[in-house]
Structures are given as C-alpha cells and as structure tokens.
Amino acid sequence: MMNMKAYIALIIGALSISTSAIFVKFTDAPSSVIAFYRLFFAVVFMTPLFAVRHVKETKLMNKKDWAFAVLSGALLAFHFILWFESLRYTSVASSVVLVTLQPIFAFVGGFFFFKEKITMSEWVSALLAILGSVVISWGDFRVSGEALYGDMLALIACAMVTGYWLVGQHLRKQFSLIAYTYIVYGIASIVLGGYVALFRYSFFSYDRDDWLYFILLAVIPTLFGHSLFNWAMKWVNAAMVSMAILLEPIGAIILAYIWLDEKVYLSQAIGSFFIIVGIGAYMFGKHVKRIKKNSCV
Template structure:
C-alpha cells in the first residue's frame, strides 16, 4: 500500500478538533434544536450534491426495498439523535453531554449482541461496568446541581442509543454502495424527517440572525463533512481502533473550548466520571494484549 503524503495522525487530530466544535457551535445558535439539525443536514446534502450527481447517482438503482427500508430507519434515527443531543445542550454542560455520547461503543455492543448474537467476554463486561459507573458519576453530580441537568444527561444518553441504531441499520447497506451514495441517501431521508418534524412542532424555519446561518453552514462543513470525512480517509491507513480511541478525545476538546467560550467550569464528579467513561470505553475498544505491549514499551 502506498504511503500517505502526510502522517495520518495529523488529519485525525484535525478531525477530532472538528467534531469537538459541534457542541460549541450548537450552543452559539439561537434556533430550536430541531431547526439547527434540519439546516445542518440540508446544507450537508447541498454541498455534497454536485459530487453525488456527477459521479455516484447511478448507484441508487442497485438499492433494494430492504436497503431503502434500512436507510430510512437509519435516517430517522440520525434525525432524532441530533434533535435530542442538541436539546441536551440546553440543559446540561458540554462536558457531560459529549462524554455521555461517547458511550456509543457500549450501545453498539448491546445491539450486536441482541441482533447478531455476538459473544460476551469478561473484558466487555468489565469495561462496560467501568463506563456505566462513569456515566452514573456524571449524572449523580449533575442531579446534585439541578434536575434539569440530569434531564439533559438522559437526553444525551438516548441520543447516543439512536446514533448506534443509525450505524447498525446502515452497516448492511453500506457494504453494497459507496460512502458518498450512502451518506447522500441517509442524509436526505434525515433532512426530510427533520423538515416534517419542524413543520409539525410549529418551529420557525426563519428568519434568523445572520450569524445563525453562518453557524448552520459551519455545522455542515466542519463536524459533518470535514470531521467524519477525515476519519473515513484515515481508516485506510490506520486501524479502526485508532479512530475509535481518537473520537474519545472529543469531550476533552469540547470541554476545553466550552471553558474558554462559555466559562463552563468542570465539577469534580464530571472530571472523575468523564475520565472513568473514557477509560472504560478505551478498554472496550483496545485489545488488551496490544495495550499491555504498549504499556510495557512505555515503562521500559
């Protein structure tokens, strides 16, 4: 395999910073969560359209009824993931919300166990227990502050479960079509779902301050197209585990930015709980033999 022109870890770092900006940008907007989600997805598909229609549109023909069904479910899950996660940021801190969303690998394991009968190992149980303990510490600390903060934590957890469902329903379809086509289909379905949700709930599509439109566009470009596209490029050169572990640094980046931009200070329970969650998920993702070998090299 040819070597990349730049070390993959550099784009991965850019990707982590990009997705870390998502929660920050959402908190900077004045619009309702569902409206933010709608414009994020709408601008994403508008930006992708020229490339899709020029090179990939014919792939639509190979989608079966099952593919359309699974893609539709994935798109709906993605839509409500954004609605609930964005809404959680109105009640709880950036740190708590982003840390709880990183529990995605555990929700994925539960889904693959229930639907694909994957085996449960001692390592899985142990790492899962550690991560759950961390999320409990965060929620307990937030509850002590206010009931609304706990409500925000619950919304973030549900949003985490929904993004896992989005990935599980989409993985089968993704095997048969390109990333561009799959993303375009699912994002389009998600956009339609969000459009009707905003319509039914009576939220306004506009007008909004000029800066809100800038934030909507930046949400589409930075975390959606730049952040995740970089990860999709990097996976060609590095292990998926490297990407998964890198994503765990999103809460750290988001928390640092929230401290400087919104003066959000971290409580002791958030720090301890967040570190516990990240350790648990990291143990879940990384092969223990690899981890032991790495630690031995560091200690030696």
C-alpha cells in the first residue's frame, strides 16, 4: 500500500516539475539566478516548520551524514549550473535527450554502489521510456562540433542529478523529509548563491513578474516536485525516481499547449505513449517482484 502511495507521489511530482520549463520561459533573469531563488525561497518557506519540529534531527547526524548531505546539495546545485549552461551551446532538444539518460546512470550507480540487481525486463522498460523521450525531441535534435561542448555539459548534468538521487536515498531512509530536504536545499542554494556572486549577476534588479515566477518555481516544481520525489525515496530507489522523471516532457507538452498555445505534434504523442508504456511496465515489474519476494518470506 505504501509503495502505491509512493508511485502516486512520483507521478504528481513529475507533473509538478513539468511546470519548471514554463515558469523559466516566463522570466528573463539569468539561469543561475533563477536556480538560486528557486531553492532559496523553498528554504525560506520550510524554515518555520523545520525550526519547530525538525531541527533536533540535526543533532542525530554524524560526520558521514553531513558529508552525504553536503555532497547531495552540491550535486543538485551543479546539476542546475551545468544544465542551464549547456543550453547556451546546444539545443534544448539535444540537452533533454541527454538528460533522459538518468535511468541508465541510476541503474549503473545502484548496481556498483548499492548492489541493486536490475533485470532484463527493467532495462527494456527503461530503454523504451528513453526512446519515447528521444522521439519527442528528435525534430530539433542536433549534434555538431559547435554543440558538442553543450552536449557534454548536459551529459555531466545528467550524471550530477543522478548522483543527487543516489546519495539522497541513503539519507532519506534515515531522516524525515523536511529535515533532509531543508538541509540539502539549503546547501544547494549556498553553492548557487556563490556562483551568482562569482559571476557578478545581480541579486535584486528584477521586476515584479520575475519575483512571482521565482516563488512559483520554489513552491510547485521544488516543494511539490522534488520534495515529493524525496518523500517517495523512503520506499523506492533512485532508479525508480529517475524513471518517473521521464514523465516531465509529457507534462511540459500539455502545459505548453494550455498556457503557451504551442501545437502538439504526432511525434510528441507517439513519444509520450512510449514513455507511459515504459514507465508502466517498469512499475508493474517492480510490483510483481515485490509480491514474489514477500511470498517467499
């Protein structure tokens, strides 16, 4: 029953992070500034609850826990930095295709670091979902000498966010959602703030609409998106989270159609079908494996 709730949380989380691209498109602020305020405001909103109910959990954290928290926060921050920077050199489609390799990174990382076994059916399900994402982006995909640097940045960003989920699943199983996300988001916002200051971007010269979208980014794709993924990680692994994130392009297509009047093309519909089938097959396989495991106990 709890795993079913975790799957529902992953679906809602994926739909929530789908709003990210829309809100980013509505603001003209530098990408690193957007990322900084996205996490900074999330931390601000969480502070009262953390201070009242969860600050005592930090006393239970040892040096290893803090090291994992710092690493997780830094990986999340550099994912944003490298992901946004990649878009300066390569197409959005190319970058999206590369970032959708998250499940493969998660499968490999889970196998080597956590001894998680991946069945052939799970590999096929993941590759089917990745194929769907490639189909969605294929019309604008490009790989050229000029874009190669951006493609490499996107690939590293993909590895960074997968590392964030892999490291995070260790801590999330030990500490509450609020304590874990508050600390990790806080560390990530400090890293991003340092990046903004280093490159001398303004922290304040933005209009009212920009501030509104900063706040919306903190609330919807971060507190309802990333935080729901982190909540679910107590019952599912990083590979399952990475698979669920592949639903983001579908949500973004629907929202772009509603809010930006963008057309929905046949390739997008076909790609979305592959993603849904791939993720559905993966979840079903996990459910069957769990039933067999419990029946043997």
